Amino acid sequence: MGIRFDGVTVAYDGTVVLDALDLTVAPGEVMALLGPSGSGKTTALRAVAGFVRPASGRVFLGDRDVTDLPPHRRGIGMVVQSYALFPHLRVEDNVAFGLKARRVPRAEIRTRVAEALDLTGMAAHARRHPRELSGGQQQRVAIARALAVRPDVLLLDEPLSALDARLRSGMLTELARLHRELPDVTMLYVTHDQVEALTLADRIAVMDRARLQACGTPRELYRAPADAFTASFVGGANLLPVTVDGKGARFAGTHVELDTTAAAAGARATLCVRPHLVGVGDGPNRLTGTLAEIQWRGATHRLYVDVGGHQVMADVRELREPPGLGDAVTLHFAPEDAVLLPAGVGDE
Numbered sequence: 535m536g537i538r539f540d541g542v543t544v545a546y547d548g549t550v551v552l553d554a555l556d557l558t559v560a561p562g563e564v565m566a567l568l569g570p571s572g573s574g575k576t577t578a579l580r581a582v583a584g585f586v587r588p589a590s591g592r593v594f595l596g597d598r599d600v601t602d603l604p605p606h607r608r609g610i611g612m613v614v615q616s617y618a619l620f621p622h623l624r625v626e627d628n629v630a631f632g633l634k635a636r637r638v639p640r641a642e643i644r645t646r647v648a649e650a651l652d653l654t655g656m657a658a659h660a661r662r663h664p665r666e667l668s669g670g671q672q673q674r675v676a677i678a679r680a681l682a683v684r685p686d687v688l689l690l691d692e693p694l695s696a697l698d699a700r701l702r703s704g705m706l707t708e709l710a711r712l713h714r715e716l717p718d719v720t721m722l723y724v725t726h727d728q729v730e731a732l733t734l735a736d737r738i739a740v741m742d743r744a745r746l747q748a749c750g751t752p753r754e755l756y757r758a759p760a761d762a763f764t765a766s767f768v769g770g771a772n773l774l775p776v777t778v779d780g781k782g783a784r785f786a787g788t789h790v791e792l793d794t795t796a797a798a799a800g801a802r803a804t805l806c807v808r809p810h811l812v813g814v815g816d817g818p819n820r821l822t823g824t825l826a827e828i829q830w831r832g833a834t835h836r837l838y839v840d841v842g843g844h845q846v847m848a849d850v851r852e853l854r855e856p857p858g859l860g861d862a863v864t865l866h867f868a869p870e871d872a873v874l875l876p877a878g879v880g881d882e
Contacts, residue, residue, distance in 0.1 A: 535596040535686035536561045536720055537582055542591035544577050552577040553744040554591065561596075564713055564721040566731035568767065569741030575724045578741070579689050582722060584608055595687060606635070608687075611680030615692040617672045619664040619679075626651070626660040629679045636683065650678040653715065655708070670701040674708070681716070690723045694730060706733050728768055732756070740764050756808075762875055765806045772812065772846050774805045775877070783874070786842025790819040792872040804875040807867050809836065812848035817866030821846060825863045828856055839863050 537559040544552040552574040559565040567575035580586045581593055584605035592601045600608050611632075619628050626647050633643045651657040654674040664672055673693060680688055693709075694702045710733070713721065725731055731738045732752045739749045740763070748755060748764040759765035762773050776783035780799045782791040790805070797803055814837070823841035835856055837848045848865050857863055 536563070537565075537687060537722060538594040539578065539581070540592045540594065542578070542581055542588045542593060544574075544581060544586055545589045550744055552581070552588075555746055557739055557746060557749065559720055559722060561720055562717050563736045564723060564734055566723045566725055566735035566738045567741055568725060568728065568731040568738050569747075570726060570767070572743075573741035574744040575726075575739075575741045576691055579691055579722055579724050582608075582687070583610060583612055583689055609683075609685060610687045610689055611683055611685035612689040613673070613676050613680050613691070613693045615695045617664070617669075617676045617696075619672055619675060621664050623663070624660070625656060625662050625664070625667070625675050628664070628675055629682050632679060632683045646682045646684070647678075650682040653681060653712065654678040668701075669697050670705055673697065673705060677709075677712070681712075681719075686718070686720065688719050688721045690721060692724055692726070694725075694727070702727075702730070706730060709734055728770075732769070738768065740767060742767075758873055759806060759875065762804050762806070765873075765875060769808060770847075772805075772807050772809060773875070774807075774844055774846065776803055776805045776874075777801070778803055778874075782869075785821070786844055788821060788842075790821075790872070791869040792819075792874060793869070794874055797874055802877040804877055806873040806875050807871055809847040809849040810834075811871040812846065812850075812865050812867050814848060814850050814853075815864060815866065818869060819867050819872070821865045823863060823865070825857050825859055825861050828859070830856075837863065837865075839865055841865075 539555040539557045542552060542555045555578055567578055569575045581588055592599055629647045629650055630643050633646055651660055654677050656674050656678055694705050735752060737751055738755055740747045742763055748760050755764055755768045765771040766773060774785050776785045778794045778797045778799055778801045782789055783794060785805060821841045823839040825837060826840045827838040829836045833852055834849050835853050839846045846865060
């Protein structure tokens with residue numbers, strides 16, 4: 535069962551927090567809603583869940599218009615960042631809660647609880663209380679509870695934000711496995727973390743200031759973003775102001791080669807190139823500047839180079855003898871690794 539937003543607008547006290555959203559999530563697809571705080575992504579999820587009512591537009595689950603249905607009649611599962619487990623109930627009883635509310639027969643409840651706990655790797659902890667579990671284990675219980683009702687649609691609202699980096703990585707692996715084992719379940723996944731979106735989603739809907747900015751596969755949005763905001767929010771990017779000069783563009787007084795067929799000569803635009811595609815030393819599209827900052831990141835160094843008053847980032851393999859602050863540094867990038875975007879420089 536898929537999800538469809540048909541011109542959905544939500545407003546609080548006259549302030550629009552979701553503006554005319556048109557978006558379709560295919561059956562069995564994982565769609566990530568990615569954006570900063572206040573972008574409208576959680577409001578969109580809550581509109582699907584039935585916790586907020588649109589001021590205009592309709593919400594569909596499959597062919598069914600659910601805009602006016604209460605949450606308990608929509609047949610969805612939901613996982614939130616705070617786990618929302620009952621501390622006085624054992625794991626198995628937390629997982630059974632939604633089934634009991636739906637008056638599922640007792641024998642079937644036992645079967646479904648066992649299946650959900652086995653699917654999430656929590657069968658051995660069925661008799662424990664939430665306080666006896668780690669954060670990652672508690673989130674698995676929350677996911678098991680959502681899956682026990684056998685939803686066609688699973689909503690996940692920042693489900694990993696309360697976990698540390700190691701646990702987040704492990705839970706991403708588990709969620710990807712669940713997606714493979716439950717290919718018919720449609721997932722709407724809200725996050726502000728680009729790594730989660732790139733890792734898990736079949737497609738990403740990028741939200742900003744209550745509106746949908748772009749939608750596509752992770753590869754499409756990463757390699758060919760449509761605008762500076764999408765480029766900066768999906769993976770991080772160098773976004774440099776240029777002027778198209780026919781066979782390329784000029785940046786900080788230097789000619790660089792790239793595909794400019796979509797822009798007119800003399801037009802102002804933004805050059806987008808990912809930091810890991812910027813090299814140090816001689817090569818095509820050379821840019822020379824001064825090292826303003828250097829960060830060691832384990833396997834790589836990130837260089838921040840001032841080129842004509844603009845910061846250019848380069849992620850390079852760990853340097854045995856890194857340059858010093860103030861040193862002259864030459865960078866380069868291949869023409870095919872650069873994308874020309876509409877004028878307007880975003881931040882990383």
